[in-house]
Amino acid sequence: MEKxxxxxxxxxxxxxxxxxxxxxxxxxxxxxxxKDYDFFIRISNGGxxxxxxxxxxxxxFVLNRKGLGFEESFLRILEDMRYRTxxxxxxxxxxxxxxxxxxxxxxxxxxxxxVSFDINYYFDFVKTIATNSFFAFQTKSPSxxxxxxxxxLSVSYKPLPxxxxxxxxxxxxxxSGKYFVIAGSKTALELALKTYATPDMQLSRxxxxxxxxxxxxxxxxxxxxxxxxxxxxxxxSIDSSESExxxxxxxxxxxxxxxxxxxxxxxxxxxxxxxxxxxxxxxAWNYYLSVPSSDTEGVxxxxxxxxxxxxxxxxxxxxxxxxLSKSSSNVYVVGRLETGEFLFIFDNSNTKxxxxxxxxxxxxxDAQKQEWEITFQNSKLYTFYIANRVFFGSIDRAKYEQYEKxxxxxxxxxxxxxxxxxxxxxxxxxxxxxxxxxxxxxxxVSSKMFFxxxxxxxxxxxxxxxx
Numbered sequence: 120m121e122k123x124x125x126x127x128x129x130x131x132x133x134x135x136x137x138x139x140x141x142x143x144x145x146x147x148x149x150x151x152x153x154k155d156y157d158f159f160i161r162i163s164n165g166g167x168x169x170x171x172x173x174x175x176x177x178x179x180f181v182l183n184r185k186g187l188g189f190e191e192s193f194l195r196i197l198e199d200m201r202y203r204t205x206x207x208x209x210x211x212x213x214x215x216x217x218x219x220x221x222x223x224x225x226x227x228x229x230x231x232x233x234v235s236f237d238i239n240y241y242f243d244f245v246k247t248i249a250t251n252s253f254f255a256f257q258t259k260s261p262s263x264x265x266x267x268x269x270x271x272l273s274v275s276y277k278p279l280p281x282x283x284x285x286x287x288x289x290x291x292x293x294x295s296g297k298y299f300v301i302a303g304s305k306t307a308l309e310l311a312l313k314t315y316a317t318p319d320m321q322l323s324r325x326x327x328x329x330x331x332x333x334x335x336x337x338x339x340x341x342x343x344x345x346x347x348x349x350x351x352x353x354x355x356s357i358d359s360s361e362s363e364x365x366x367x368x369x370x371x372x373x374x375x376x377x378x379x380x381x382x383x384x385x386x387x388x389x390x391x392x393x394x395x396x397x398x399x400x401x402x403a404w405n406y407y408l409s410v411p412s413s414d415t416e417g418v419x420x421x422x423x424x425x426x427x428x429x430x431x432x433x434x435x436x437x438x439x440x441x442x443l444s445k446s447s448s449n450v451y452v453v454g455r456l457e458t459g460e461f462l463f464i465f466d467n468s469n470t471k472x473x474x475x476x477x478x479x480x481x482x483x484x485d486a487q488k489q490e491w492e493i494t495f496q497n498s499k500l501y502t503f504y505i506a507n508r509v510f511f512g513s514i515d516r517a518k519y520e521q522y523e524k525x526x527x528x529x530x531x532x533x534x535x536x537x538x539x540x541x542x543x544x545x546x547x548x549x550x551x552x553x554x555x556x557x558x559x560x561x562x563x564v565s566s567k568m569f570f571x572x573x574x575x576x577x578x579x580x581x582x583x584x585x586x
Contacts, residue, residue, distance in 0.1 A: 146315075147333050148218040148298060151255050152322045153314045158348065159222035159322075160341035160367075161332070166216025168338045171371040177552055177566040177585055178376070181236070186562060192238050196271065206267040214256040214264060214299070222311075223252040228343070230350040230357075236560070245301065246272045246287065253302035253311050261294045268292075268301065283308065328366060339378070340368040348380075350581075354408045354421035354452055355548040355570050357581050361385055380581035390573040392543045395449045396466065398530030401522040404460070405551035405558075407529060408452040412465070414545070418444040421452055425461045432495055439480045439502075443509055446472040454512075456550075457558050462512035462519070473509050477502060490516040534567055534586070545579075547571035552585070 152159045172178045180186035197208035226249050235241065245254060258264045265284050269276040274287030283293040283305075291308040292301050295315050302308035314320040322342070323329040332340045343365040350357040359365050362382045369378040397409045410417055419437050426433065440463060444450055447465035454461035473491075477484070482491035482502065490503035502511040503519075510519060529535055529549075541547050552566040569584040 146296070147323065148220045148255055148257065149323050149329065149332065150318075150321050151220065151253075151298060151300065151311045151315045152222045153224075153310055153320055154322045154325050156222050156224045156251075156322055157226075157344040158224075158228055158342065159220060160228075160339065162219040162339055163337055164217060165219065165338070166212075168371055169216070172338075172376070174374045175371065175376050175566075175586060176374065176564055180556065180562060180564045180566065186564070187236055189238055196238075200267055200270045204266055204270050206263050206270070210258070210260050210263045211267050211271070214258045217257040218255075219257075220255040221248075221252070222255075223249060225249070225251050227346070228348050230348070231352065242272055246274065246290070248290075248301075248303040250304040251307050253300050253307050255301075255311070256299045257297050258294075258299050259297070261299050264299055265292050328364070332366065332368065335368060336370075337368040338371050338376075340366075342366055350380075352456075352548065352550070352570070353406075353424040353454075354410060354417070355546050355572075357382075362579075374586060376583075376585045378583040378585075380583075382579040382581070384574070384577050384579055387576050388574045388579075390543050390545055390575070393449070394542070395451075397449075397451050398528060398535060398539060400451060400453060400464065400529050401519075401526040402529050402532065403522040403526045404453045404455050404462075405554040406452070406454045406456050406461075407549040408546060409544075409548075410450050410452070410546045412444050412447045412450045415441050415444045417546075418450050418463075422463065425452075425454065425459065426495070427459075435480055436493070436495060436500070439476050440511065442472065442476045443468060443511065447509070455558075457555055460513050462510055462514045465509040465511075467507055468504075468509040469507075470504050473502065473504055488516055532567075534569075538569060541569075541571050543573050545572040545574060 149159060149161055173182055182190045184191050194208070197211055200206055200211070201208055233244070248254070256264070265276055265286065269286055272287065276284050276286045278284055281293070283291060286292050286301065289303065290301055291305045292299065293308050293312055294300065295312045298315065300308055300311050302311060318324055323333065329342070332342070343359065345359050345362050345364070348357060348359060348365055357380055359382055362384050365380055365382045367378060367380045369376060391411070393411055395409050397407060400407065408421070410421070412418070419441050422437060422440050426436070443465045447468040449466040451464040451466070452461065453464070477491045480493060482493045484491050490501050493500040493502065498513065500511070500513060501515040502509065503516040530539070538547070538549050548570040550568040550570065552568050553564040556562055556564045556566070567586050570582070572579060572581045
């Protein structure tokens with residue numbers, strides 16, 4: 120009888136071990152995210168992607184000594200940490216080289232505002248996360264890790280019951296297995312730890328869409344509920360207000376970081392193929408956008424973003440652009456983001472529409488310069504007609520014609536071939552990041568960004584390529 124009891128006990132222990140082993144083997148850092156959360160972003164095995172990332176010109180500029188020197192600055196900070204606290208740099212390096220997660224609830228994430236050229240910005244970001252937000256790291260040395268993090272954030276820390284810590288005045292830390300969590304409140308910390316141990320509470324168990332994020336070999340990946348995630352540039356924005364969710368994922372190869380935002384919509388739509396000729400525009404700016412002229416509301420909103428003002432004249436100017444858009448085949452917008460200089464170009468428009476619309480706007484015609492001048496707030500706007508195109512913006516005819524004579528064409532860019540192959544889109548944008556960096560910091564960087572959107576069925580795809 121004893122042998123039977125012993126056999127049953129041994130079998131039970133064996134089954135428990137098998138179950139625990141299976142759970143641990145299948146565990147993922149996103150299992151910390153509760154099903155009520157709105158957003159998470161995960162960096163997977165960052166250390167293995169790092170060398171590829173440094174081959175991307177933009178990130179080489181940020182990381183290398185010849186640019187902003189983030190890598191050297193961070194290593195120097197880690198050496199100071201070792202000297203002052205005794206924590207080995209490898210404790211922090213290993214944690215940020217494996218899986219890193221940020222998750223939040225009840226806040227809006229604007230990706231265009233989380234890029235900074237100041238390394239201290241990122242320490243401050245961790246230190247000031249919202250109440251229902253948390254970071255998670257993978258570490259084998261939680262007590263040393265929290266000591267190191269406290270030094271990096273320039274705050275004190277103290278142990279709490281149940282393997283938890285208070286970091287500074289408002290951050291709560293704790294760990295479960297291999298994951299160390301830093302949360303904006305004790306409630307958020309305990310919810311994350313409980314969620315990790317309770318599969319029914321996990322966001323990743325609510326839909327099969329998360330299986331791709333778990334199984335895929337992505338550098339950065341994540342999830343967003345409607346209206347939580349934003350990325351805004353004039354005329355080129357992620358708008359998830361009418362969606363069910365957004366998944367995003369990225370890889371790094373051949374000197375490019377590629378990111379895809381996959382948005383599940385509530386309605387079916389199909390993007391139409393477009394024939395355009397943006398390639399013969401002078402290469403005189405750092406922002407080149409092409410949008411279908413049929414999207415009149417979109418074109419008007421783009422101008423609204425560039426003007427960034429409101430007075431009695433704004434409505435009339437927006438109506439002027441709306442009429443030009445309806446009478447053209449394609450609309451291109453060029454400009455300089457750092458100065459606000461812009462020019463709308465309407466393909467296959469005609470002088471009659473321009474003359475009638477300019478008269479309604481109250482524009483003054485200069486016969487010698489062959490352009491209309493519009494007083495808007497405290498500045499001047501111009502509109503003119505050249506070779507079957509109407510131009511409108513802050514650039515006058517003489518300046519544009521000077522660009523035509525002295526500048527190369529956009530199509531002469533080596534990467535324009537790839538840009539020109541994008542023929543089915545709701546918008547497409549080429550941004551000269553290198554030009555913006557040079558004009559603001561003086562550094563020479565050969566970096567560009569493509570950003571475009573297309574829709575097929577229930578899904579919209581936003582794609583970004585950064586070189």
